[in-house]
Amino acid sequence: xxxxxxxxxxxxxxxxxxxxxxxxxxxxxxxxxxxxxxxxxxxxxxxxxxxxxxxxxxxxxxxxxxxxxxxxxxxxxxxxxxxxxxxxxxxxxxxxxxxxxxxxxxxxxxxxxxxxxxxxxxxxxxxxxxxxxxxxxxxxxxxxxxxxxxxxxxxxxxxxxxxxxxxxxxxxxxxxxxxxxxxxxxxxxxxxxxxxxxxxxxxxxxxx
Amino acid sequence: xxxxxxxxxxxxxxxxxxxxxxxxxxxxxxxxxxxxxxxxxxxxxxxxxxxxxxxxxxxxxxxxxxxxxxxxxxxxxxxxxxxxxxxxxxxxxxxxxxxxxxxxxxxxxxxxxxxxxxxxxxxxxxxxxxxxxxxxxxxxxxxxxxxxxxxxxxxxxxxxxxxxxxxxxxxxxxxxxxxxxxxxxxxxxxxxxxxxxxxxxxxxxxxxxxxxxxxxxxxxxxxxxxxxxxxxxxxxxxxxxxxxxxxxxxxxxxxxxxxxxxxxxxxxxxxxxxxxxxxxxxxxxxxxxxxxxxxxxxxxxxxxxxxxxxxxxxxxxxxxxxxxxxxxxxxxxxxxxxxxxxxxxxxxxxxxxxxxxxxxxxxxxxxxxxxxxxxxxxxxxxxxxxxxxxxxxxxxxxxxxxxxxxxxxxxxxxxxxxxxxxxxxxxxxxxxxxxxxxxxxxxxxxxxxxxxxxxxxxxxxxxxxxxxxxxxxxxxxxxxxxxxxxxxxxxxxxxxxxxxxxxxxxxxxxxxxxxxxxxxxxxxxxxxxxxxxxxxxxxxxxxxxxxxxxxxxxxxxxxxxxxxxxxxxxxxxxxxxxxxxxxxxxxxxxxxxxxxxxxxxxxxxxxxxxxxxxxxxxxxxxxxxxxxxxxxxxxxxxxxxxxxxxxxxxxxxxxxx
Numbered sequence: 001x002x003x004x005x006x007x008x009x010x011x012x013x014x015x016x017x018x019x020x021x022x023x024x025x026x027x028x029x030x031x032x033x034x035x036x037x038x039x040x041x042x043x044x045x046x047x048x049x050x051x052x053x054x055x056x057x058x059x060x061x062x063x064x065x066x067x068x069x070x071x072x073x074x075x076x077x078x079x080x081x082x083x084x085x086x087x088x089x090x091x092x093x094x095x096x097x098x099x100x101x102x103x104x105x106x107x108x109x110x111x112x113x114x115x116x117x118x119x120x121x122x123x124x125x126x127x128x129x130x131x132x133x134x135x136x137x138x139x140x141x142x143x144x145x146x147x148x149x150x151x152x153x154x155x156x157x158x159x160x161x162x163x164x165x166x167x168x169x170x171x172x173x174x175x176x177x178x179x180x181x182x183x184x185x186x187x188x189x190x191x192x193x194x195x196x197x198x199x200x201x202x203x204x205x206x207x208x
Numbered sequence: 209x210x211x212x213x214x215x216x217x218x219x220x221x222x223x224x225x226x227x228x229x230x231x232x233x234x235x236x237x238x239x240x241x242x243x244x245x246x247x248x249x250x251x252x253x254x255x256x257x258x259x260x261x262x263x264x265x266x267x268x269x270x271x272x273x274x275x276x277x278x279x280x281x282x283x284x285x286x287x288x289x290x291x292x293x294x295x296x297x298x299x300x301x302x303x304x305x306x307x308x309x310x311x312x313x314x315x316x317x318x319x320x321x322x323x324x325x326x327x328x329x330x331x332x333x334x335x336x337x338x339x340x341x342x343x344x345x346x347x348x349x350x351x352x353x354x355x356x357x358x359x360x361x362x363x364x365x366x367x368x369x370x371x372x373x374x375x376x377x378x379x380x381x382x383x384x385x386x387x388x389x390x391x392x393x394x395x396x397x398x399x400x401x402x403x404x405x406x407x408x409x410x411x412x413x414x415x416x417x418x419x420x421x422x423x424x425x426x427x428x429x430x431x432x433x434x435x436x437x438x439x440x441x442x443x444x445x446x447x448x449x450x451x452x453x454x455x456x457x458x459x460x461x462x463x464x465x466x467x468x469x470x471x472x473x474x475x476x477x478x479x480x481x482x483x484x485x486x487x488x489x490x491x492x493x494x495x496x497x498x499x500x501x502x503x504x505x506x507x508x509x510x511x512x513x514x515x516x517x518x519x520x521x522x523x524x525x526x527x528x529x530x531x532x533x534x535x536x537x538x539x540x541x542x543x544x545x546x547x548x549x550x551x552x553x554x555x556x557x558x559x560x561x562x563x564x565x566x567x568x569x570x571x572x573x574x575x576x577x578x579x580x581x582x583x584x585x586x587x588x589x590x591x592x593x594x595x596x597x598x599x600x601x602x603x604x605x606x607x608x609x610x611x612x613x614x615x616x617x618x619x620x621x622x623x624x625x626x627x628x629x630x631x632x633x634x635x636x637x638x639x640x641x642x643x644x645x646x647x648x649x650x651x652x653x654x655x656x657x658x659x660x661x662x663x664x665x666x667x668x669x670x671x672x673x674x675x676x677x678x679x680x681x682x683x684x685x686x687x688x689x690x691x692x693x694x695x696x697x698x699x700x701x702x703x704x705x706x707x708x709x710x711x712x713x714x715x716x717x718x719x720x721x722x723x724x725x726x727x728x729x730x731x732x733x734x735x736x737x738x739x740x741x742x743x744x745x746x747x748x749x750x751x752x753x754x755x756x757x758x759x760x761x762x763x764x765x766x767x768x769x770x771x772x773x774x775x776x777x778x779x780x781x782x783x784x785x786x787x788x789x790x791x792x793x794x795x796x797x798x799x800x801x802x803x804x805x806x807x808x809x810x811x812x813x814x815x816x817x818x819x820x821x822x823x824x825x826x827x828x829x830x831x832x833x834x835x836x837x838x839x840x841x842x843x844x845x846x847x848x849x850x851x852x853x854x855x856x857x858x859x860x861x862x863x864x865x
Contacts, residue, residue: 023422028345032418035448039410042452050460050471050482057477059470135468138477145463145471159832163839176842 026179033183037190040153044194047146048201055206057138064139064206067132069123073203076119077195080154083112084192087185094181099172102181103165109188110161113154120151143202150198153191160184222372225306227289232369261798263347264758268354269332270651273644275358276326279317282365284718286314288711291675295708297696307692308375309394313368315378320402321361323498323632326640328357328412330501331440333651334643335416337749337756338434340425340765345418347796348844353408353415355806360405363813367397371817374398377690379487380461382472382480387465393817399462400813404806406454413447416440425748428767431525434747435511435518436643438525439504442532443497449536450493457486466816481546488539496535499631500528502639503570506592509646510574512745513589514581517771520573527566527573534563544615553612560610567603571596586743587661591642594669598634602627605680620690623683626676633672641668641721649742653755654732660724667717675710678703746774753860759795759848762857763788790854792847799844805834 055064087109093101124144127133134144164180171177222228246252259267289310293302302310332350336343344350367373374394376385385395420441424433461483463469470476472483511518518524540548540556574596583589605627609618618624649655682703687694694700728735741750748765749756751773769775812827814820 028418028422031422032345032414035414035417039414039448039452042449043456046453046456046486050456050486053482054471054477054479057470057479059475059477134463135470135476138470138473138479141463141469141471141476141478145460145469159836160839163836167840171842180839 026175030179030182030186033186037186040190044146044149044197047142047149048197051142051146051202054138054142059137059139061137061140062130062132064143064202067127067130068203068207069126070203070207072119072123073199076116076123077199079112079119080116080192080195083109083116084189086112087188091181091185094173094178097173099168102173103168106161106165106168106181110158110165113158113161113188117151117154117158120147124148147198147202150191150194153194157184157187157191160187220370222369228369235369256800257798260803261351261800263343263351263796263798265332265336265344265347265350266651266756268350269329269334271354272325272329272332272357275361276322276329279322279325279361280718283314283317283322284715286310286317288715290314291708291711293692294694294704296705297694297698297701299693302692304692305375308690309373311690312374312377312380312398313364316364316374316398316402318632319378319494319498320405321357321364323636323640324405324409325357325361326644327443327498327501327636328353328409330505330640330643330647331412331416334647334749335419335437335440336423337650337752337760338437338747339420339423340428340748340761340767341419341423342760342764342793343796344415345423346415348799348802348838349411349415351799352802352805353412355802356408356411356809357405359806359810359813360401360403360408363404363810363817364397364401366814367394367401371397379491381487382461382464382478382483383474385461386473388473396462396465396817399458399465400817403455403458403462404809404813406451406458409447410451410455413444413451417444417448420444425761425765425767428772431522432767432770432772434771435507435521435524436501436504436747439500439502439507439528442528443500446493446497446500446532446535450490450497453486454490454494457483457490460486462816466819484543484546485539488542489536492539492542493535495628495632496531499635499639500531502595502636502643503528505639505643505646506574506595507570507577508747509588509592509642510577511771512646512743513586513592514578514583515744516577516581518573519576519579520569521770523569524573527569530566531563534559534566538563541610541612541615544612545619550612557610557612561607564603564607571600586645587656587658587665588642588646588743590662590665591638591645594665595634595638595642598630598638598669598672602630602634606631618683620688621683622679622687622689625689626679626683629676629679630672633676638668646743647749648728649737650740650749650754650756652728652732653737653753654728654735655737655742656724656728656735657731660720660727664717664720664724667713667720671710671713671715671717673710674713675707678707678710682707741773744777746771748773751776757856757860759793759853762790762793762853790850792849793853795846795848797844797846799838801834801838801841805831808834 086105090102090105090109093105127140132140134141161184164177164184167180168177221232246255259271262268289302290307293299293307332344335341371393374380374385374397376390376395376398380395380398383389385398420433420437424430460469460471464471464473464478470478472478472480474480507518507524537559538556540552541560544553544556574592585593605623609615609624609627645656645661682700685698685700685703687698687700694704737754740753742754743750748767751765752761765772808827808830810827811823812831815823815825815827
């Protein structure tokens, strides 16, 4: 029987004995995720640097001011910011042990994320129809790569969030699921911060 | 139909070279031998359960080192082929295009698929044992790191027989590595082989950083930590900051090749210099990443075999940390000649020279540790003593290269080739060999034949100087790197011949090492390490039996000082730990997800290389599926009950008495 005991049951059974000498593994996992986020900062940093260096290299093609439609960008920015807020509300529900609230706010967050992704795809589609593709110029290569990498991150977070909602519905709030929600909220806020930089460096400074 | 298949095969497989046909046959025969051997001895299940799915850091470490040795063989054969081609003037042994491929794969394999896994192997085996921990922080991730490295390495090596090898040098400078000049699949093998294994390296960096910061035994303050663990920490910091740059840079190069982007192309507004800056922002820290752990190993060994506390512990720690930071501020010294201007060159020349200071501090610390010590000359110590003069010469020629105006003469000459081989072989390879010999008894539970080991040591050393000292001179005489041949009237042939003889001596040394290991396994019964402490060691890994049980420490040790185990041995009652109360031990379960996920990465990478969308989708879907499967799996741990620990301890300690 002992073998079929899951890690979660074990964790709950041992939730109180911290005097074992081994560290709290859920805390260690969250810490590691912070480090992962630092590595992601560097990936984005590299892409930002590349964008800034290549920004002027339009090779006679369209530049930022010719291409960007700020209306849609500002809307999608506010949608992503709102999703960060609802993600925060989800965490507040979790701290109140309110599974239902947690799941619903996560679902709202994921929904807003999906709208953001949809708008980004629409924007890219529009650009490609205008004839501005990744192969048009160095500027556009850097643009599509930087913005697209952020978009891929959001998409990844979306799938992850849905998987997490299913797990929460099945298992409720446990030390393990709690850590998982904490970690994805870190990820989500991080993507929000990155987007602020994208919005500023790529769009605002691009059209000004 | 048949014609089509033939046409496809002639493009898909590398054809036309007898060397490669020979390799094809060998690969097929080896595969058949392995598969039929495993089937005949009914070992498939054993292999899967004990090795392929293991999350035990000690076994993962052994697999890393095994892979590193295989890659050392492949990279070494590349080196011998090159030296054979250059042995005499105007030889036609390797045609130029093949020669380009060989120096490219030699560099990539030796750095990324030999040095890195060798280093990770030593991290894996020793860091948890030194820290008094039961495993790394993330055992599952650790296994995934290994399998990602492995599938990346296999993908890269596949290019030898399928599609064609990369030929743009070990860092693949554009525009030559772009599609305009390099339309084949070789460079794509390069990108995906390194990309996939690079993900693994990044994860390992995070894993060991957290392990060191969070998993140390109770009482082990950072400043009481063994020096090898400190070196791993400094190396991991550099990994965490530099490998993401590599990931991003290779992704950009791939987009240039695959999606027609213009990051580094000559047309469309691209900027090839951008790549060269970015790749060296990773590439320079990378060489410190591999050499810092070697410094840590030497520190452990020099202290153990001098029977003295390490001299200048604190300055050693600071030196490593400073090197780790400075390594990010020197990258442009790799291209002084590219015209960044005098101010930029002056800055990078100065930062480069600055690195000599902490490195010098370390050399003096090792020397002062030996001073008035009771030194014994077992093989680990021999490698350490061989390292010091070799590294000093290599370091000094590095300082010469850092002088920007002078570098216009040295740049891309054989002087440079000799310099970096001297620091990488003399520093990194000697260091890892020293570590392997030092910790071998802990890994396998038996000692190796010292006599054969000494033969290997002397062949390596004499071979090394014989091979690379002439290359300094050749560089000053004007021989540039990557030349495929030279004419009689240059006057280079004598020195080149000597250099080739040196390479052969090192190859013989490698054979001695293989013989030593085979001999060790053959006679392991009579060479058992029954004490768990064959060198009279100082740190915690020597306080437990060899090889360590799966849980490492039955009772977590309490640490109150540096060299805890040594101090315990000095005061009486060293073995009292066994008497302490046992508790069930929390352990991670084996998992097949890492190897399966890495196989899907391999498929996706292969698809990207040949632009086969079916492979790409299958691979990526498989990766996501594995991630989800793992996320939904909550059954990842188990407890070892007390009576089982008691039985294990009784069995291994009985052998000991």
